[in-house]
Amino acid sequence: MAKITLKNLRHSYYTNPKGPQDFALKEVDLDWQDGGAYALLGPSGCGKSTLLNIISGLLVPSEGQILFDGNDMTTATPDQRNIAQVFQFPVIYDTMTVRENLAFPLKNRGVDPATIDQRVYEIAEMLEVTDMLDRRAAGLSPDNKQKISMGRGLVRDDVNVVMFDEPLTVIDPHLKWKLRTKLKELHQRVGRTMIYVTHDQTEALTFADQVVVMELGEVVQVGTPVELFERPAHTFVGHFIGSPGMNVLPAEIKNGVAHFYGHPVELEGPIKEGTSGKLEVGIRPEFVGLGDTGIEAHVRKVSDIGKHTVVDVEVGEHRVSAILNGAPPAKGDIVHLQFKPSQTRLYADGWLATDVVPESTATGEDAA
Numbered sequence: 001m002a003k004i005t006l007k008n009l010r011h012s013y014y015t016n017p018k019g020p021q022d023f024a025l026k027e028v029d030l031d032w033q034d035g036g037a038y039a040l041l042g043p044s045g046c047g048k049s050t051l052l053n054i055i056s057g058l059l060v061p062s063e064g065q066i067l068f069d070g071n072d073m074t075t076a077t078p079d080q081r082n083i084a085q086v087f088q089f090p091v092i093y094d095t096m097t098v099r100e101n102l103a104f105p106l107k108n109r110g111v112d113p114a115t116i117d118q119r120v121y122e123i124a125e126m127l128e129v130t131d132m133l134d135r136r137a138a139g140l141s142p143d144n145k146q147k148i149s150m151g152r153g154l155v156r157d158d159v160n161v162v163m164f165d166e167p168l169t170v171i172d173p174h175l176k177w178k179l180r181t182k183l184k185e186l187h188q189r190v191g192r193t194m195i196y197v198t199h200d201q202t203e204a205l206t207f208a209d210q211v212v213v214m215e216l217g218e219v220v221q222v223g224t225p226v227e228l229f230e231r232p233a234h235t236f237v238g239h240f241i242g243s244p245g246m247n248v249l250p251a252e253i254k255n256g257v258a259h260f261y262g263h264p265v266e267l268e269g270p271i272k273e274g275t276s277g278k279l280e281v282g283i284r285p286e287f288v289g290l291g292d293t294g295i296e297a298h299v300r301k302v303s304d305i306g307k308h309t310v311v312d313v314e315v316g317e318h319r320v321s322a323i324l325n326g327a328p329p330a331k332g333d334i335v336h337l338q339f340k341p342s343q344t345r346l347y348a349d350g351w352l353a354t355d356v357v358p359e360s361t362a363t364g365e366d367a368a
């Protein structure tokens with residue numbers, strides 16, 4: 001196993017890139033700690049596969065380095081990197097039994113038969129496939145084939161990292177949650193570095209201890225699921241994570257106070273020095289409340305989603321969502337919005353521009 005470092009990495013598929021727009025990856029600096037459970041999360045086209053291929057050695061970056069425990073591996077072949085990969089579609093041999101499929105990566109490396117038997121059994125137990133060990137892979141369901149494919153990725157204990165590239169694509173929706181949880185459990189049991197690539201926030205947040213969020217070839221935030229939810233470093237993270245995502249509303253500063261639609265808005269803490277550019281207030285629907293006073297809004301839609309109600313309101317031409325627990329208002333009502341100050345942030349050109357008040361100096365709490 002190894003710590004993997006990406007240093008000043010940039011990649012363009014053009015031979016003569018003219019500017020940042022020609023780079024599929026713009027300046028990536030990242031450390032993947034030994035034994036960590038990571039997710040690489042972002043929408044289609046943000047650069048996830050490009051980054052994955054650079055780590056696995058299928059692609060040499062235009063600029064920068066990739067280090068394994070400080071050793072430069074930038075131009076090393078995939079074989080030399082000692083990486084296991086699980087792809088979107090199962091990679092198994094149909095004519096072999098499940099046991100032979102699981103044993104294959106070990107046999108290939110000349111591991112002794114007794115160790116192979118033991119490892120295959122351990123992995124089969126973890127994946128709950130011991131009853132299929134002697135069945136031909138050809139007869140398995142797609143879900144089970146993908147489980148075996150995962151098993152092949154996990155069976156070796158000498159790999160530097162196991163990379164999963166959208167591994168649940170072929171899995172039946174009702175089984176997805178089960179395999180997601182299984183993968184998390186497997187990480188805890190085998191303790192190997194794992195990188196799970198996905199565009200699905202639920203998969204990323206269930207699996208990973210640390211989530212790397214990418215947009216337009218850039219890493220916009222690395223954090224725990226809670227950090228990404230509670231304090232998005234970029235409005236993109238606020239939008240992308242959560243359902244519905246964070247409300248991002250136009251703001252202006254008057255006499256040092258943020259305003260939205262003419263109303264003063266109390267922020268989580270001081271505005272960072274030198275803040276300028278396009279200003280926006282970010283507040284998650286979970287922290288928008290209703291009260292007798294506050295920002296006047298018209299209720300446009302009320303959706304009952306079981307435990308909560310999502311209420312969509314309009315403030316002028318701006319749409320705001322609130323997640324409410326109590327009795328909801330009705331469509332057409334006029335309500336007053338209150339933003340919970342400790343959860344209200346300012347963003348400048350998309351980036352977080354407020355600091356948090358240290359706990360010892362924080363006063364009371366929160367209007368909503």
Ligand SMILES: Nc1ncnc2c1ncn2[C@@H]1O[C@H](COP(=O)(O)OP(=O)(O)OP(=O)(O)O)[C@@H](O)[C@H]1O
Pocket residue numbers: 013024042043044045046047048049050051199
């Ligand atoms: N071989 C290639 N030649 C030219 N451009 C490419 C190539 N592969 C990817 N790109 C471009 O690089 C950018 C990043 O693509 P990449 O496939 O890494 O994104 P992704 O996040 O993995 O997307 P997806 O989830 O759809 O696979 C995109 O704009 C894509 O069009």
